[in-house]
Structure formats: structure tokens, C-alpha cells
Amino acid sequence: MAGLQLDFGPLKEPIGFIKLLEWIFAIFGFATCGGFTGQTALNVKCKNNSGPQEYTATFQYPFRLNSVILIPKGTCNSTVATHLVGDFSSSAEFFVAIAVLAFLYCMAALVVYVGYLHVYREGKRGPIIDFIVTVTFAFLWLVSSSAWGKGLTDLKYSTSPNVLKDNLSFCKNEAECTGSSVTSMGSLNVSVVFGFLNLILWCGNAWFVFKETSWHAEPEQHQQGPGNVAPPAQNS
Secondary structure (H helix, E strand, O other): OOOOOOOOHHHHOHHHHHHHHHHHHHHHHHHHHHOOEEEEEEEEEEOOOOOOEEEEEEEEOOOOHHHOEEEOOOHHHOOOOEEOOOOOHHHHHHHHHHHHHHHHHHHHHHHHHHHOHHHHHHOOHHHHHHHHHHHHHHHHHHHHHHHHHHHHHHHHHHHOHHHHHHHOOHHHHOEEEEEEEEOOOHHHHHHHHHHHHHHHHHHHHHHHHHOOOHHHOOOOOOOOOOOOOOOOOOOO
8 A cells, every 4th residue: 555654653652552542442332332231120910910920121222211111011901011211312322323433533543543654744634633533522422421321320210110110100000010120230330431431531632633733833943044143242
């Protein structure tokens, strides 16, 4: 490839090393959120039946709970199925989308740093574009991580068995419900942590990328021309 000069030295510099960390952290971000599957369960005792039965609902990314059936139609002579409540797909999908885009950009940036750093540094537009994209991603990580953190809090509330038994009309009219169990959401907590860690990394990386731009170049020192000789100091 024309202009290719393979050199892994930039990975030891802050601009390359931080980008490598961002690439890894982005993987953890979308993997811990996008790969989650959980369950919540209720024990149901019909008012005309003495035997309780456990019903389990499985929910997963992107967490459209209102499409997940918890108690099927016909249970305790009910005429409709009972679904979980809530839709948290917007914040979850936004978070995962930012993580995937950051992953792809980091991969492209690392290719440039390792193979075309001389071209990157000789031109003016490359570092400036890199800086603008880096700052944009820092802002997007802030927004997406905050939104997903709020969405996760609501997701935990909506899947809590104790909340379900208190809020579902089925548990007030057709049956007596008691909370059973719910899957731990530790990996989702980790996804939020990685989101804010990515925010810190991208903010820090913005400074090192800014130093590569022409905006950070120190002004050239004024050079004296042959006709601009300073007059000799006069002795008093």
C-alpha cells in the first residue's frame, strides 16, 4: 500500500495507547449491555385454586419489556396475557450504538497511527478531524451513559417481583401473587461503569489529539531582518 510505514511505536505514546484502551473499553461496553439476558418470576395462586405456580418471563437487550409475556392468557381464567411493563430500548440501543461506533473509529484511528502516522502528522486536516471526532465522542459517551444509567435504574424497578405483584392488575383481580426471583444485573452495572470510563478516556485523549493539531502549534519566533538591527544602548 502506498505510503504505508508500519511502526508500532505510536502505541507507546499517549495518543496511541489511550486509543487502544478506548477500543478495548468500547468492546466491554457493548458486550456487557448487548449480551445480557435475564429473568423475573412470580408465584401465582389463583383465587379458585389452592396450588400456587411459578411463572417466569425472560427479558433481554434491547429491553422492550412490554412485549414480554409474564403470565399467559387463560391463567386463572384470565382473558388476556399479562406482560411486563416498560420499554427501555431507546437508551440501551443508543448506548450500544455509541459503543460500536467508538469501537470502529478506534480501529480506524489505530490503523492510521500504526501505518500512516507520517501522513497524519504532515497534513493539517487529519489531526483536526481526529480532534473534532474525539470531542464529539466524549460528549456522546456522557449523554449515552447517563441515559442508559437512568434506563437501567428503571429496568431494575420494572422487573422487581415485588413491584410486579403490587402493580399488575392480574395480581389484584384474578390471583394472589408473591415475588419469586429476578436475575442479578451486575453485568449491566458494569456496562454503565465502562460507559463513564470511556467518557474519561475520550476527554483525556482529546488533549493529546489537540496537541497534534496546528491549533496547538507554537507561533514562530519573530526573526530580525538585516534592516531591523536594534540600536546600540547609549551610555549615560
